[in-house]
Amino acid sequence: MDDYLQVNRANWNARVPIHVSSAFYDVDGFKAGRSRLREFEVEEVGEVAGRRLVHLQCHFGLDTLSWARLGAEVTGLDFSDPAVEQARKIAGECGIPARFVTADVYDAPEALGETYDIVYTGIGALVWLPDLTRWAETVAALLKPGGFLYVAEFHPFADILDSETGTTVTYDYFHRGPHIWEVPYTYTGAEPLEHRTTMEFRHGLGEIVSAVAAAGLRVEFLHEHDHTLFRRFATLVEDGGVYRSPGEAPGFPLMFSLRASADGAPPPAADPATPSPAPTE
Template identity: 80%
Template sequence: MDDYLQVNRANWNARVPVHVGSAFYDVEGFKAGRNALRPFELDEVGEVAGRSLVHLQCHFGLDTLSWARAGAEVTGLDFSEAAIEQAGRIAAECGLPARFVTADVYDAARALGETYDIVYTGIGALVWLPDLTRWARTVRELLRPGGFLYVAEFHPFVDVLDDESGTKVTEDYFDRGPHVWEYPHTYTGPEILEHQTTVQFRHGLGEIVSAVAAAGLRVEFLHEHDHTLFRRFGTLVGDGDVYRRPAGEPRTPLMFSLRASLPADGRS
C-alpha cells in the first residue's frame, strides 16, 4: 500500500508505448480526425466551446484532445511522465492547443494552479485511487463556481461477477482492497510489459456518490448504462462500438455516468 503510487506509475509508464502503437487506441485514426469520446459523454457534458476543462488521469491524452476538438480549452494531468510526453507530441502533430502536466491526481490543485469550468474524469480511472473523499475534495478545489464534475466509468458491480457469463457473483462487492494484481499484458494486446504489478481499489457506487456530495457538489444525475466498451464477459454481444447482453436476457448495469456541479455562489 505504501508504494502503490510508484508501482502503478511504473506499470503505466510501461503501457504507454504499447498503447500508442495499438489498434485499440488507433492513434493514426485520431490524427486523421477520429473522436475518441463516446456519444453519451458528448451528449451529457453538452457544449464545451470556449469553456476550460481539465482531464484528470488523462493517460496520453486522446480524450483530452477530443474535447479540444470540440472547442474546449483543455488541460490534461497524469502521473505517468511517459504518457504526458506522448500527449504533448500528439497535440503538436494535430495542431491542437492543450496543456499537459505530470502530477499525481491528489496534487492536482497545487500542480495546476488554476480552476476550471469542467473537471472530467474518464473511463477506468477511479480504481487507481485509494481515497475518494480526498479525490472529491481535489475536484472541488479545481472547480470554478458554477462549474461541474463529469465522470464516465465502468460500473463497480461488474467487478464482482464471473468473467464468462457475468451472471454469478464471485467477488465481495464491499472489499475495497488494496488488490494487488500481476498481469504480463495490458488490455490492448499480447505484448509483455516490463512492469507487471498493479495495485487497485474497489469503490462501490454509494461510496462514489457520497464522496462527491460530501465535497459540496450537487449531483445533477447518476445514469446507469446497459452497455460497455469491450467484451467484458464472454456472453456479451457487440453492437457497433458497444457491447450488451444478448436480446431477451436480463440486463445489469455495465457503466455509469455522473454529473455534479458547484453552485454559482461557491457554497454547498
C-alpha cells in the first residue's frame, strides 16, 4: 500500500512517450485544432471563458489545453515529470497559455498556492487514488467560494463485469483494493511497457458522492451515461463515436458525471448520535 505512488508513477512515466505518439491521443490532430473534450463535458461544465480552471491528474495536458481553447485560464497538475514536460512542450508549440505543475494530487493546494473557479478531474483518474475523503478535501481547498468540482469518469459498476462480454459479475464491487495488476501494454496499442505493475483502487458511486458531500461541497447533479469511449466489452457497438449496448440488449451505466459547488460554508459536522460503522476486514 505504501508503495502505490512510486509503482504507479513508474508505470505512467513509461506510458508518456507511447501515448504521445499514439493514434489514440492523436497529438497532431490536437495541434490542428481538434478538442479532446467530450460533448457532454462541455455542455455540463458550461461557459469557462475568463474562469480559472485546474485539471488534477492531467497526464500530458490535452484535455487541459482543450479547456484553454474554450477561454479558461488553465493549470494542469500531474505526478509524472515526463507528462508535465510534454504538456508544456505541446502548449508552447500550440501557443496556448497554460501552467503545468508536477505534484501528487494530495499535495495540490501547497504545490499550486492558489484557488480556482473550477476543479476538473477527467476520465480514468479516481482509480489511482487510495483515499477519496482526502481527495475531496483537497478539491474543497482548491475551490473559491461559488466555484465547483466537475468529474467525468468511468462508472464503477462496469469495473466488476467480465472484460469479454460485460454480462457476468466477476469482481467484488465492495473490494476497494489495492488491486495489483501486471499488464504488458497500455490502452493505446501494442508497444510494450518498461514498467508494467499498477496498484489501483475501486471506489463505489456512493463512496464518491459521500466523500464530496463530507468535504462541504453541494452536489448539483449526478448523471449516469449508457455509453463509454472505447469498446470496453466485445458486445458493445459503436454509435456516433461512442460505444453502448446494442439496441436489443439491456443498457447499463458505463460512465458518470458529477458536479458539486463550493458555497463557502464549512463541511457539516458529524452527528454524534450516529454510530460509527463497524470495522471491516
